Amino acid sequence: MVRAEVFVTLKPVVNDPEGLTIMRGLQTLGFDSVTDVRSGKYLVLLIDEADLGQARARVEAMAQQLLANAVIEDYRIAVGPVEATVLSGERPV
Amino acid sequence: MVFPGTWSDRDCAHAVADVLGQPARFIDHRARRLDDVDLVILPGGFSYGDHLRCGAIARFAPVMEAIIDFADRGGLVLGICNGFQVLQEARMLPGALLKNASCQFRCEWVNLRVEQTDGAFTTECRPAQVLRIPISHGEGNFYADPQTLAALEAGGQVVFRYCMPDGRVVEDANPNGSLGNIAGIMNRRGNVLGMMPHPERACETLLGGTDGLTIFQSAVRALQRVAA
Numbered sequence: 001m002v003r004a005e006v007f008v009t010l011k012p013v014v015n016d017p018e019g020l021t022i023m024r025g026l027q028t029l030g031f032d033s034v035t036d037v038r039s040g041k042y043l044v045l046l047i048d049e050a051d052l053g054q055a056r057a058r059v060e061a062m063a064q065q066l067l068a069n070a071v072i073e074d075y076r077i078a079v080g081p082v083e084a085t086v087l088s089g090e091r092p093v
Numbered sequence: 094m095v096f097p098g099t100w101s102d103r104d105c106a107h108a109v110a111d112v113l114g115q116p117a118r119f120i121d122h123r124a125r126r127l128d129d130v131d132l133v134i135l136p137g138g139f140s141y142g143d144h145l146r147c148g149a150i151a152r153f154a155p156v157m158e159a160i161i162d163f164a165d166r167g168g169l170v171l172g173i174c175n176g177f178q179v180l181q182e183a184r185m186l187p188g189a190l191l192k193n194a195s196c197q198f199r200c201e202w203v204n205l206r207v208e209q210t211d212g213a214f215t216t217e218c219r220p221a222q223v224l225r226i227p228i229s230h231g232e233g234n235f236y237a238d239p240q241t242l243a244a245l246e247a248g249g250q251v252v253f254r255y256c257m258p259d260g261r262v263v264e265d266a267n268p269n270g271s272l273g274n275i276a277g278i279m280n281r282r283g284n285v286l287g288m289m290p291h292p293e294r295a296c297e298t299l300l301g302g303t304d305g306l307t308i309f310q311s312a313v314r315a316l317q318r319v320a321a
Contacts, residue, residue: 010191013238014191014236015191015194015234015236015270017191017192017193017194017195017196017234017270018192018196021196041145066145066149066153067145069146069149069182069189071181071187071188071189071236071237071238072189072191072236
């Protein structure tokens with residue numbers, strides 16, 4: 001069993017009004033040093049595959065077909081053994 | 094078309110059947126065939142709860158293959174609000190609809206300038222005519238990358254723009270941050286239209302206006318011309 005994490009974010013060229021609103025909220029609270037906030041989606045999938053590479057390929061296909069909309073969104077995928085908890089440090093492929 | 098979570102299906106059927114006197118029936122999202130229809134309407138609402146992205150799940154409904162095939166054969170397809178989002182997710186129309194720039198759900202009457210009278214849905218309009226039709230959405234902020242946008246403009250595929258009552262297309266008239274004030278686009282062939290405003294809610298004086306009727310009438314005339 002493989003645990004996959006998928007991060008879906010708006011492309012840098014696409015405006016993110018939600019991120020902008022969050023940033024303004026933070027600044028209102030006094031967090032003046034915040035200069036940008038980008039919001040996105042975080043998905044955790046459990047994949048019934050033994051091989052990490054195979055699992056990644058499956059998740060890659062899922063991201064292309066459904067999880068992200070290539071017109072406006074980028075995604076990155078992290079895979080690891082199911083026992084792992086936070087894979088978010090892994091860089092995009 | 095009725096997906097789980099569609100909410101404007103009955104309003105659309107009312108406009109087509111009761112106001113225009115044309116036969117209308119509801120098509121279930123699980124249908125595999127469309128049979129004898131001339132026009133498919135994908136109404137507004139929150140198909141599949143808008144989960145993941147608006148229209149993302151509806152795009153995989155069994156009926157969508159039949160709708161794509163129908164459009165490829167020249168059948169008329171009108172996507173309104175959530176229906177527009179579904180058409181984009183299905184890549185039947187380019188671009189995407191982002192969250193409104195204001196982050197607010199906007200439910201109000203807007204003015205639309207008719208930019209194109211060649212497609213099937215605006216033949217009864219005058220060029221640059223201003224239509225008063227309501228919007229009701231949280232994600233109607235039209236986006237397309239620069240090349241796609243340029244191709245839409247060059248190809249005359251922009252059908253409606255948000256404007257002032259006198260027809261001026263200015264930022265103040267833009268309710269959601271859409272690029273180029275775009276409120277509706279069509280495919281190159283002109284048989285598939287996607288629009289954020291709700292024409293079905295502007296078909297009777299009692300409801301505040303009848304400008305929306307022009308769009309349904311245009312479709313009926315287009316079909317009559319083909320039949321003749």
